Amino acid sequence: MSEQHFLVVDDDEVFTRVLGRSLTRRGFQVTIAHSAEQARNLDSQTGIQWATLDLKMTGASGLSLIPWLREQYPEIRILVLTGYASIATAVDAIKLGADQYLPKPADTDQILAALNAVQPNLAQPVAHEPMSVNRLEWEHIQQVLQQHEGNISATARALNMHRRTLQRKLAKYPVKR
CATH class of the missing domain: 3.40.50.2300 (Response regulator)
Incomplete structure (x- = not known):
């Protein structure tokens, strides 16, 4: 080989x-x-x-x-x-x-x-508790950021958030589930 x-x-x-x-x-x-x-x-x-x-x-x-x-x-x-x-x-x-x-x-x-791994892990544990509100917010911000191709200003406008507030949120590590 x-x-x-x-x-x-x-x-x-x-x-x-x-x-x-x-x-x-x-x-x-x-x-x-x-x-x-x-x-x-x-x-x-x-x-x-x-x-x-x-x-x-x-x-x-x-x-x-x-x-x-x-x-x-x-x-x-x-x-x-x-x-x-x-x-x-x-x-x-x-x-x-x-x-x-x-x-x-x-x-x-x-x-x-x-x-x-060629197949998905069918034994993957499923979370029994829903995501926290902070985690949901973080996920939503990431999704909107992707939609705006990483443009912070456009993402902040779409989220109706000040650009600096968004930058602070993005500088943090992902919130625990």
Whole structure:
């Protein structure tokens, strides 16, 4: 069996170094890019079978890479990995062609398990309590932000919210369910 090539696209240098080292120990050839633009400039002669993409990076979002990666490497397995998980971005990632979506923090075992899963996890626990009001607000903000292609001012107008208030809410980590 030939060596499996794994692409890691994330602007967190510590995370990419740790993940890259762990994947290398497991027999993968690892290529690291710290931006979507850097990933697009990679040598396309190298067949990439696996990829993790960070959602929120400096420059373009990891979502912008999904269609390009699908075109370059039709058989690739793509995982969107993010510290800013929301239902809206998960749906967008899957619609664009990602195979899986995981919130950070995730370790190498979780990443590989998600990428190797071909079927949905039918044993996935279903929350027995509804989302908190704060979480619902956060999800709604993320959905409206996606509809306005990340434009903070347009999103604030659509939400009838002051732009600075919206920026403060977006700077916070996702609210617990």
